[in-house]
Amino acid sequence: MNQKTNKTVLILGANSDVAKQCIIQYLERGFSVMAASRNTVSLEQFIEENHLDASKITVLHFNAEDFDSHQKFYDELPVKPHIVLYAAGFLVDNEKALKDFNGTKQMMLVNYMGAVSILNIIAMDESNTNLERIIGLSSLSGVRGRKSNFIYGSTKAAFTQYLAGLRQELSSRKIIVNALVIGYIRTKINKGLQLNESLIMEPDYVAKFIVNAGNSFIIVPNFKWKMIYYILRILPESLVAKLP
Template structure:
C-alpha cells in the first residue's frame, strides 16, 4: 500500500456502480481518488457513507460537454497516475433505431467523450505521473449483432481507439487496458432480460480494473472469456443467427 500513498487515480464517470466499487478498492490500496461525474450529490452520499472523504475528491465532469474537457483537466491540481474512463450510456436497440437522440447520446458518452478527454490526458507529456489509462468497453462491441449493434458500435469504436492509444503511448511506457465486459448487475442494465448465469457483480468487475496488468484486453470471468473467443472466430453466417 505504501508505494501508492502519493498516487492519484482519476475516475471519469465515477457514479456508475462499477466505478464506485473501484473507488473503494483504490483507496484500500493506498491511492487518492478524484471521482468525476455529473451527479455530484450521489457521489457525495456514497463517499460519506463509506467514510472516504479524506481520500476522495469529487469534481463535476460531463462527458458530453466536450468544450469543457480541457478546462476540467487544466484545473486538476495534481495530474493523475491512473485514468479510468467508466462513463457509459445505453439505449435499447429498437429505440435507438427509431430515435437518433438516444443513439447520439450513446455516441457522445461511450465514444466521443472518451476520446475527447483521454486525448487531452494522453498528450500531456508534462505529466510525468501518468502510468496507465483504463477504458471500460463491452462484449457488445466484439461483433455486430442485431439485438444491440447500435450500442455495440460505440463500444467497438472505443476498443479500437484504446488499441491505437496503447501503441501511441508505448514509447512513454504508459499502459493502456480495455476491459471488455459482459453483463453486470448495475443500474444501466436494470429492466433488461439477461441470462442470470452470466451476470457479474460490480465489485467482482472492479477487482479486474484495479488490478489490471500488462494485457491489453481484459475479459472478467471465464464464461465471458469463452464467449469472447467464440464471438471472435464465429463465421458471419452464424453471427447473423444470434439474437
C-alpha cells in the first residue's frame, strides 16, 4: 500500500537486481527515487516493463569508478536525498583475480573506492539537512578471509569498516548508517557460480531488509545467514583455513 511521504532516496548502482527491487519497494512506501547507474537504458527499460510511476523516478548517470565526476554528480542532483543506498558491486572469480590484476582493481574501484569517494561527498554536506540514513550493501565474504574469495571479500571488509567509522562520524548529526551483510542472492552477479540452493535469497526478499532498515549497524537478512555470520566471526583460524 502506498504511504504518503515527501522523502527521496538516492540509489547508487541502481541497475543491480536487489537495487531494482528496492526501487519498487521504496515507491510503494511513497518515496521519490533517484536511480543512478552507468546503464541508464536498462533502468529505463525496467521502469517501463514494470509499469512504475515514472513521475516519481529520476534516472541519472553515475559511474562509481569515475571519481572526478562524483562532486559534479552530487552538486547537480535535482534534490538532496533523505536516504542514500550504495548498491554498486563488481565480482570477479578469485582465481582469475589472482592472475589478472585488472579484475582485482575493478573490484576495489567499484566495491570500495568508488563508495568512499561518493559517500564522503554526500556525508560531508552539512547543508543537506534532509539526510537521515546511508545504507551500504556489503557481504558475508568480508567477515573472514577465505581462500575461495578473499580478494572480493577484502573489498567488502574494507567497505564495512568504512561504514562503521562513518556511522560514528555522523552520529552527532543523528544520521544512521547501516551495513547490509548479505549472503548468496539469485542475481546476475552470481550467475554461473556453484552455490548452495537452500541458502540462496531472492532479490525482493533482501530488498525488504534494506527499505525497512532500523537502527542496527549490521543487518544480516535471513536467519540461516545470521547464524553463519556469527559462526564465522568466532571460528578459530585453524578451522577457517579448512573452509573452501
